[in-house]
Amino acid sequence: MATKAENIEQVTDEGWETVVEPYADTFSFETEGDTLIGTYTSKREVEQEGLDGKPRMVNIYEIVDSNGKKWSVWGSAMIDMAFESIELNHPVKIVYEGTAALDGGRSVNRYTVLSK
Numbered sequence: 001m002a003t004k005a006e007n008i009e010q011v012t013d014e015g016w017e018t019v020v021e022p023y024a025d026t027f028s029f030e031t032e033g034d035t036l037i038g039t040y041t042s043k044r045e046v047e048q049e050g051l052d053g054k055p056r057m058v059n060i061y062e063i064v065d066s067n068g069k070k071w072s073v074w075g076s077a078m079i080d081m082a083f084e085s086i087e088l089n090h091p092v093k094i095v096y097e098g099t100a101a102l103d104g105g106r107s108v109n110r111y112t113v114l115s116k
Helices: 004-012 077-083
Strands: 035-049 055-064 070-074 091-101 107-115
Touching: 035 070, 055 077, 077 107
Parallel strands: none
Antiparallel strands: 035 055, 035 091, 055 070, 091 107
């Protein structure tokens, strides 16, 4: 007699194809020098509420590290600009460089993005 878990596994093997996976854990760049190294495997666009309360599209980049762990990196002006020149399945290194002050008391996160 099959257990419930075995039945579930059998069902998923019967021609089902994954079309959308959940987002990978978000890599938290918190401390200056925090670094993510891995392979850039995909990009998604999601709708998010902007600072003005209006919806806007935001990119999420998926990076797989050397241990096989998938990470999500949320796009920003700096991240998006860097990833325009990085091809899928290429190594990437993202280093958090801290924040820079903007007019009006706001700040922006700064990153160095490298690829081979």
